[in-house]
Amino acid sequence: MAFLSLSTVSKYFGPKVGVEGISIDVNRGETVLLFGHNGSGKTTLLRLLATLTRPSEGTISLQGTEFSRDRPTQRGELGFVAHETYLYEQLTALENLRLHARLHGVDPNRCEAQLDAVGLTDRGNDPVSEFSHGMAKRLALARATLHDPALLLLDEPFTGLDEESLLRVTDQLRELEETTVVFATHDVDRGFRYADRVLVLDGGQLVRDIDTAQCPGPDAIKQQYVNAPRQS
């Protein structure tokens, strides 16, 4: 049984296609890179996996159990770092983490350790409004991994980060050996280093499922898809 299973999942926004007919199985502990042009459906797919939006058609199952409004506890298995940080600017870093600890029924004493893991130990009592983009993103990663999710979803985790922040984030990702990670990025070179599989999306459809062990490298993907014309 696949850890995460999507069966002919489609999402439509009126006449516009978000994603269409996506069927994939992801094994536990796999790291999957979603790759595609802007508007190819990466963010929509991640939001579907995070249950922030529901599929128009098809089903998504986690550990054999279909996502449903009647089973909200399934969200305890999910962690999501989106484009936005989901943080309250007027609260301090620790207050933000403690809020999410309470939401997930996690011991709030874990928050200090989480801050430490993303290199923000000294900034715990500073309001998020004083944080740089990179610091806020690291704090968002601490928020998303606070409850040890089995499935971690990341939307453009490397965008807008300086070298120090990039190192912190990538170190964090390396430590998540047990966690199944699905992430979207335009940074194919960096993403390829962590991914076991690359799913190429175009026009909301899955056009390639590539095993990185069988692929010569990120340049092959870039050559084939970055410069390729988009589907409508």
Next chain:
Amino acid sequence: MIRQYLRVVRAIAAKDLLLEARGKRRANGAAVLALLIVVIFSFVFVRRVDEQAVIARGGLWIALVFATTLALSRGIAVEDDNAAIEGLMLAPVDRSAIYLGKVCSSAVFVTAIGWVTLVAVTVFLGTPFEPALLVQLALVFPLAAIGFSAAGVLLTALTLNSQVNESLLPVLLVPLVVPVILAGIELTSLAGGPFWLSEWFRILLVYDGTVIVTGWVSFEFVIEA
């Protein structure tokens, strides 16, 4: 499961009150608006209308409803920043917990606005409120606040992704809370008998119950839209 649900309700309400205590984004705007409405009432009506008590009741509730509308609109804006509401939506409990948490915090806030407005009415309209009436209002304000908040939180969630949120909310909210306004005005006077036996009090209770159940059932669908 129920314990975790209640923990989420409490965490969201506490977070809202902490944000308000720290930023006072809502309190300042709502209090100033309530004060202005009462002051304008005093200029327009005090010397021209004989029944001061009627003016005071009307001024109190009109100021309260518009200050509440402003407060609710700003209350949801904080969830829009950094899409923070989606972080709440990831909590592993039924999403109605977000609704109940926000209704609780808004109700506390609206009750506080009610007392501030009452002081302003007493000062600017020169209408003293009897102690028995103050005791009555100690129950009426929170019940009215629950009604305003239950309807307001649902509507603000509905308009969260709308570009016209600020202007749309009063247009939708004020007609919807007319029963609360009417009941509030009627219950801001001593009728003689126990106020909790009056039909206006029953209307207020039934309204609160109906809107809370509607919001509780529909919030998940509203917020996902």
